[in-house]
Amino acid sequence: MRSNPPDTPLKLREFRYPHDYDGALKLWAGMEVGVKVGRSDTPEEIQRKLQRDPDLFLIAEVNEEIVGTIIGGYDGRRGMIYHLAVHTAFRGQGIGTLLLDEVEKRLQSKGCLKCYLLVTAENTSAVEFYEQHNWNEMTNDRILAKEFS
Ligand SMILES: CC(C)(COP(=O)(O)OP(=O)(O)OC[C@H]1O[C@@H](n2cnc3c(N)ncnc32)[C@H](O)[C@@H]1OP(=O)(O)O)[C@@H](O)C(=O)NCCC(=O)NCCS
Incomplete structure (x- = not known):
């Protein structure tokens, strides 16, 4: 995939299933x-995710190719953000910022007061x-998780 020349239009829109599924999966698998x-x-x-908050699952598209994604969630009390990803060839052009800003705006408009996201320990650049x-790292809190089979 070639990087985005300055005049190539970037489109931010909501994820559509099944149209966008393969492109998003390919992007995530390449991270x-x-x-x-x-x-x-x-x-x-x-x-299942799209049955809830379909307006918080966004993609960035250049020439009909998915170059960025973000998935937001809102449970009525707190927000979560998952799968913020920008294709390596398109980084540093503000796409991550656009995706994050838009989801934050949409979360706030739903009444969300606080939002969380998880970053793996080695991902210092994120x-x-x-x-x-x-965003601030929570230093006084520990994260516990439980997997349901
Ligand atoms: C994190 C990520 C989404 C950023 O996307 P991006 O489109 O490159 O981000 P932007 O171009 O909007 O960057 C905005 C600012 O953050 C800075 N920035 C971007 N990536 C950075 C990085 N890896 N390290 C430090 N700063 C970074 C840029 O310098 C820019 O600052 P500036 O506006 O002052 O120049 C992208 O690097 C990525 O997909 N990383 C791999 C997946 C990942 O780690 N996702 C987060 C999961 S928790």
């Missing part, structure tokens, strides 16, 4: 860090990115 394709990314799970966008 060197930060995003892994997991059991929440099967067609069934992605469709932490820098989020800190530039006024």
